[in-house]
Amino acid sequence: PLRWRESNLPVSAQYQLDGIQYFKFDEEASKEKFDKLTGVLNKLLGGASMAEAAPGEAVFQAEGVEAKSVSPSPSRRAARRRRDTAQKEGIIAAGKLVMTKVVSHLNDFTPEEQNAINQELKWLFNAAEHFSKIRRGAVDAAAPVLVPIPPEAECAPEANNALLPDVDGFTLQLIEGEINSLVKQIIIYSRNLTIELNKQAMLGGEAASNIALGNSIKAQQRGMIERARDLANNMQQVYGVLVYGPADVLDTLV
Known part of the structure; x- marks a missing residue:
């Protein structure tokens, strides 16, 4: 740009x-x-x-x-390969995919509403990344999430944008596995969505009459945002913060 x-x-x-x-x-x-x-x-x-x-x-x-x-990269081809890999893997990358392939494609929200939803998604996936780093020992358990809590999030009285101290070890282990699973599913849905969006682009004006294609696109988007909603529920358990952005988006895709 x-x-x-x-x-x-x-x-x-x-x-x-x-x-x-x-x-x-x-x-x-x-x-x-x-x-x-x-x-x-x-x-x-x-x-x-x-x-x-x-x-x-x-x-x-x-x-x-x-x-x-x-x-400096040894070749443009190698640099492109690394960029593609970075975009397809990781918790933060999954958050980008939800914002760019789901939220930005919806016409049900004003630009201000989209920005508010994306702010909540940004916190959500940064919180999940923060949690993952804590579990790996890369971040202190008392350290806060780098992104501020969104203003419209629902917060427990003890929530301070850091991991809640009273969450038991079994729950932490369970949520760690949930995060990994949800992120992988988001990426898979995103790949399927890319295929369908490419079909839509190739059809041009004829795509509007292809009901099956439209339903498939919506199904992939719904799959991605459902996993984001599940991730939000998991983050509420360990941070005491619930963001409603994923649920709001899901309501428009039903």
Whole structure:
């Protein structure tokens, strides 16, 4: 994307733009600036790093996202393979899929409502990732989830965005297995949904009359959001926080 003016990004876009770097045009267009941009893009597509593509230029990091150090890849094919793998695996990746392949495709919500739902989904999948890290010993059990509790979430009196201290070990182990299972199912549904959406795109205007295809798309979306709802119920048990975004979306897919 080209960033022309300062703007607030919707929550769903923050994942896709994670770690993005950009040049500031200061809202002044000129042939020289666009030629410079074209040259940088051509070098990046050729495998150059940002520093190699734009030596001596001031590069800005998008606000609200963590800068990432990217090592030069041996080939563009290998880099593409790693990106595809990263997108298809992991708890956070599953959350991105729910937002981009389900919520963003629905017309039942206003942009503000979609953003609120995505904010709840962002907390939900970050909480699940946080829980997983605690179970692996990578994060202290008293540490809070990095994403704030959404304002419309239902919270228990003792909830403080950290793991509840009185959850027994058996429940923790059970929920750990549930998270792994739900994430895998979301990814599988997402792959099936991609196939159906590709069919829809190929049919063009004829897709509207293909009832079976429409029902199949909705079934895959419903499968993804049902797992997100189940994940929300699991996170309520261990964090005392319940987000209703998945249930709200599910109501529109019935």
